[in-house]
Amino acid sequence: MSQTPMFEIENLHVSIEDKEILKGINLVVNPGEIHALMGPNGSGKSTLAYVIAGHPSYEVTEGSIRYFGEDILELSPDERAQKGLFLAFQYPTVIPGVSMANFLRMAVKNVRDARAEEIVANGGTAEPFTPREFRKLMREKMSMLKMDDSFATRYLNEGFSGGEKKRAEILQMALLEPRLAVLDETDSGLDIDALKTVSEGVNELMNPEMGILLITHYQRLLNHIKPQYVHIVMDGRIVRQGGPELAHELEAKGYENIRAELAAAS
Ligand SMILES: Nc1ncnc2c1ncn2[C@@H]1O[C@H](COP(=O)(O)OP(=O)(O)OP(=O)(O)O)[C@@H](O)[C@H]1O
Ligand SMILES: [Mg+2]
Numbered sequence: 001m002s003q004t005p006m007f008e009i010e011n012l013h014v015s016i017e018d019k020e021i022l023k024g025i026n027l028v029v030n031p032g033e034i035h036a037l038m039g040p041n042g043s044g045k046s047t048l049a050y051v052i053a054g055h056p057s058y059e060v061t062e063g064s065i066r067y068f069g070e071d072i073l074e075l076s077p078d079e080r081a082q083k084g085l086f087l088a089f090q091y092p093t094v095i096p097g098v099s100m101a102n103f104l105r106m107a108v109k110n111v112r113d114a115r116a117e118e119i120v121a122n123g124g125t126a127e128p129f130t131p132r133e134f135r136k137l138m139r140e141k142m143s144m145l146k147m148d149d150s151f152a153t154r155y156l157n158e159g160f161s162g163g164e165k166k167r168a169e170i171l172q173m174a175l176l177e178p179r180l181a182v183l184d185e186t187d188s189g190l191d192i193d194a195l196k197t198v199s200e201g202v203n204e205l206m207n208p209e210m211g212i213l214l215i216t217h218y219q220r221l222l223n224h225i226k227p228q229y230v231h232i233v234m235d236g237r238i239v240r241q242g243g244p245e246l247a248h249e250l251e252a253k254g255y256e257n258i259r260a261e262l263a264a265a266s
Pocket of ligand 2: 045
């Protein structure tokens, strides 16, 4: 018997408004692994990310998603986050009157409190998470991501530039310390320096206990965040899997090649 994978998607079929978008996705992510998910526009990458996070609009018609052996499809997005799943972009675009710091403190507290409860339920002891601790943690992570202090007092995403939103996502991830992070096009809209800073941040956060699913269009990001595995999604299925060389091949030849091969094989 092989060990239970950390995260396992099996034969996942997903529909939206009776249109089937995902048509049997299989994917395993274990601790210490970075997986890149690439594929043409509309192939279903973001759909997969939303389903992992528990977005209510998507209907899973077949298959399963298991996290440490537990089926997570019945769990709310909150419960998934508490268990250590993270999807960049879990918050609404703008929440008037809620500062970045307050939003993040609530998000982190939610996850920390749930973890503390679990520790206590198992007979251990856990200290409450104090505002003071949060401020210290936030300062630490913001300096790691080279973010200006004023960021913390700004209202959530109000007037944030594209690059600032992406950094805010990574800051949220840094604070939540997830076991599985799904990053959907974290590179889009970043200037060259910001791409480097955000990538360095992700690399610094990566650890042997953690897995990352990185959705991207460009091999460029993969020069900074290096995946061991690359998967290509087309029309709701993973049609190619390989190592980093697959991303290079894609960059050089585009998707036409794969489409032609698939057509020839069918
Ligand atoms: N809420 C929705 N209502 C109707 N169709 C949807 C909805 N959400 C997604 N789709 C459709 O599902 C398909 C997959 O979309 P998805 O966003 O997952 O693609 P993607 O691979 O992330 O593409 P991109 O690279 O452009 O981000 C598309 O055809 C899209 O139009
Ligand atoms: Mg997308």
